[in-house]
Amino acid sequence: MRILHVVLVLGLVAVGDTRVRADEGMWTFHDFPAVKVKARYGFSPDQAWLDHARLSSARIAGICSASFVSANGLVMTNHHCAHDCVAGLSTKEHDYVKDGYWAKTLDDEKKCPDMEVHRLEEITDVTDKVLKATATKMGAAYTAALREISAAIEKPCQKDGAADHRCEVVNLYHGGQFMLYRYKRYTDVRVVGAPELAMAFFGGDPDNFEFPRYDLDLSFVRVYENGKPAATPEHFGWSAGGAKENELTFVSGDPHTTEREITNAVRVFDRDVVAPVVTNTRSEWRGQLAQFMRQNDEQKRIATEWQFYNENSLKAWKGRQAALGDDVMMKSVAQAEADLRARIAGKAELVRRVGDAFEALDKALAKWRPFYHRFYFLELWPKGDLLTDAVRLVRAADEKALPDGKRLDEYRDSALPDIEQKLASSAPIYPAREKLAVAFWLGKLREELGADDPTVKALLGKETPEQVAARWVDGSKLGDTAERVRLWKGGKAAIASSKDPMIVAVKLFDAAARKVRKMNDDEVEGIEKSAGEKIAKAKFVLDGRSSYPDATFTLRLSYGSVKGYTSTAHGTKVSPITYLGGAFDRANGAPPFELPKTWLDAKAAIDPKVPFDFATTNDIIGGNSGSPIFNQKLEIVGLIFDGNIESLAGDFWYDEASNRAVGVSSEAIIQALAKIYHADRIVEELRPAKGKKQ
């Protein structure tokens, strides 16, 4: 996926109710509450079990979760996590997204242009080192100090050379704990198999974030080393009978971001400033893409991937907006913060330690408010593939000239191999799609910054957004991989002498973008992090480490069980499991409720009573896509691909009554592989335990 992914990192401050409710929690592997699991479910994971689960888990760089499911590098994830790869392999003649793809032999496993798999191999506590370096710092100074010490810690960790490993200092509890995570990187990733999009996204956007579902959001890829399947002795087994109602289930994966422990000021900022601009802009972009896709089949093909991600993000944000629009809940979490502050006020030592952290954050956000739209459109909103690459090239040339610790986070030495891989990608560029994206961005920029803004004037001159977009896209050579690599390798000199219109364009707006980015980093995030650290430490003093940290797209483990619920949206009772037969009932022949021919043809061979999708109480969020659902024997019982609409409030709070994770059952996967796709090679490799009733 080459859309710029930006995680909103606003609001990471640890306060609020510390009581963990029932199955709530996205726990770290180094602080897993085995005692709580034992108390509720009678099973206590030991260290060997936790290590095995961790090493069998995987991350699709930048976007998703995954798992190792054989000793030969076989990785299971969602279809939508490999969608970019499958789309990139497609041509006008072969649309593998539409038709699916199943490699008959190892030789048929085609390389994904820019997919990367990570495994978390080592966790080291570096809290003391970091806190020593950041002590007494606030705002910009804190951000700078944190960047420097992080770079200094990461550098020696990259001991085997940057290309094979990735080291990251991870900020947990909003500055309360810092851990060094060392990942093994697999950069040779190949497609093994994926069903038709119609099956992987059956129900489409209308059914997204809903339950009951009938969806096979599945793909298999394989990691290679030295041109051969990588050896992955640590991997999950495969359950014979799947998971039954009320059975204990675990989910490992990399939830992207939660904001459960932010201050009230940040939540109000999210509700009043962030959610409106994100949902409105993504809605408008959705409308343009929808009509673009209606124009002809080719445009439909090339824009499907963007629309999928856009609609998914939009629906997730609408869910957040609905949660933030729950004034009763908002008042309740505001009250929890008031209670915390009262408890802090009761201890002189904590008053001294926390200082004006709350007030400083209030002030920082009030000052930031009029600049947020500027920040969003100059820095966060995706501008198409070419312009995104141009930004990477121009910024990297400047940033690489700086010491590692002084750079923007995404240009630190540890991140450069990722960028290089993206720039060297052979994924195709579609000019019509690029023009649409650039014209949209320019139009929004003029609208939001105003026609009199100097940057807007410099970019548009006497042309319309559409004219400028056409000129840039038609004139750019950045669609050529070799040219991108040349500019990357040529560094500052190559960028300075480039006349490519995309590079020239970035030079016109990058100063303005950097200025507002710096304001965000120094005056907002810097305050959030330094204030967050103080509040987090006060909370540790008051409550100990009884809770889990907010999600940070790093590996977490959640526990729960297969369970139905009562829908708050419709007031209906929802059963926890759907069955294969139900897909045939729900299908109406028209997209997005159209079963592919393979399914219709195989109908007689399929057991309609085999569980298809199911819901569990596991606490997950975006980024958990592709996560394995496994049992206490470390066997796969399912594959996470969604949460229900109620789970979107999970960004801010967890409610076991209605928050549900949604996955495909291990049994449905085997049925589909064996009976529909005839992928016997994969079934054999998964080796489900004997006694199964497939």
Next chain:
Amino acid sequence: MRILHVVLVLGLVAVGDTRVRADEGMWTFHDFPAVKVKARYGFSPDQAWLDHARLSSARIAGICSASFVSANGLVMTNHHCAHDCVAGLSTKEHDYVKDGYWAKTLDDEKKCPDMEVHRLEEITDVTDKVLKATATKMGAAYTAALREISAAIEKPCQKDGAADHRCEVVNLYHGGQFMLYRYKRYTDVRVVGAPELAMAFFGGDPDNFEFPRYDLDLSFVRVYENGKPAATPEHFGWSAGGAKENELTFVSGDPHTTEREITNAVRVFDRDVVAPVVTNTRSEWRGQLAQFMRQNDEQKRIATEWQFYNENSLKAWKGRQAALGDDVMMKSVAQAEADLRARIAGKAELVRRVGDAFEALDKALAKWRPFYHRFYFLELWPKGDLLTDAVRLVRAADEKALPDGKRLDEYRDSALPDIEQKLASSAPIYPAREKLAVAFWLGKLREELGADDPTVKALLGKETPEQVAARWVDGSKLGDTAERVRLWKGGKAAIASSKDPMIVAVKLFDAAARKVRKMNDDEVEGIEKSAGEKIAKAKFVLDGRSSYPDATFTLRLSYGSVKGYTSTAHGTKVSPITYLGGAFDRANGAPPFELPKTWLDAKAAIDPKVPFDFATTNDIIGGNSGSPIFNQKLEIVGLIFDGNIESLAGDFWYDEASNRAVGVSSEAIIQALAKIYHADRIVEELRPAKGKKQ
């Protein structure tokens, strides 16, 4: 304009701060604060002056404000208020929207297919009659009683036959006062002249709701009676020198809706529920229309009008959303309500009178919340012209069978001539545009109500929204005026036997739509009105009638003066007047900043120092479009066409420091008519007073 216009009537309850600040106020003509004007500006309007201003003012039915500017029925309004008419007269060969239209003679004044002009001729206080009928009623019972008494009062008022007059019981102060307004209806309205859209909307959406502006948002129409220009002895004069900085200015017109005196619960509901769904949906629709318009010139032509209204509404709603997202202001108005409640609690008689009004409204809104999206998409969202007419036909057939007082408001006897005029319109139907609108609506319906909703299933069956839309539009005969009139006249029997797919479609969803509409009318608006009446009366007891009522798309008068301001969005100082020469500086040759050829050709003849647009402190809101700006001599000095971005908070509160009305100067109008459009006939008819320096 044939887009369904629905005013959101949520939240009409009178509470809050009663102090009127400076030039704040959309005053009724029967309660104008002449004393305040005298105190601030040294001029006191008397009754004759007020009557003349009222009778010289006009309303474009359903959408805009206007004024009579000659004795021969000449009416001045905005271009965007007559846009539908100009667009309707256009053909593939003659695009009058693009090229403008100036009738050389009376014979060239072409009839607008469905435009109607109203003049407010009589105001009668009927408060006692209404309150007697609604006393002790709450919720549904209150709504029913109000409908019945309104119908009973309106019927005898229509003394000259329904076709020539329109009588409306107007609810002011949220149930505190009821007035019977009797309008003269002019239904033969003809286009006199309109400039090019590029000039009438110079700066386009980027400049909309902004200042400085360079815009000639102007049109002239003429009302006819018996085939001849109507005699309109009461009309505004024309100022020789326009308005200078700080000069006293009046604006009369029909502001649509404000929500300044609503309870906190309603404001929170607007922020958390209404604003998100409206801005997100209009954003998405904007995106579809934008890409539809890019496809070819014909699609651009036929969708321009819809996009204009959609973008205008979207930007206004974004402004409201931003205002509601001002947490400091929200807390301040919530505090004002708390103060009012404390004052009520201090008087036993008021406690008894107000009862549980506040709590009842809180409860009603909490119950309504999960149904609002259903209501919005089934009942409020426009579904294209054909389906809108089909709803009118199906509902009117049912409603007309009921006694007047039992009908939905928009089907009462007093409103039927309007509907008949709309159905008899000869405005063209564009199938491509219709398909887009219907497919969009069906898609949203499925998304918001869910694929399992019975109404959604009935409408979509086994087809996509696009397939259904194509089938309905291609199969419908409702594009034919005669067929619509036949079904209208044929009533229930004709509707029952109609196989027209649009009529059949309405039968599939109308029961569901009526059900949620009834819930809104009875359980939300009914409670709002009955609770509002109690709170309003308590307020009258506490403060007297020191304030003006919230806007209700009925005639109001505001006073103010020409004044610059400091922009809260950019922190810049803004001068109150722009000049004709500035338009040539701002033009960059590319839409929407492209001057038409007529202007470029006439550049040498135009005096660059003549004021073009100007800003005043007059308190206006949507619906005031086309309002005259006049001086104390009752002479036109300008024409309202916009407010600045800060004025959008005017829905909820007025701030004289930054809230500005924006208009075209009378001098620019004369210059354009004389030097650019050579419309000497109109210049002569306006007869600006001698001594002018045109």
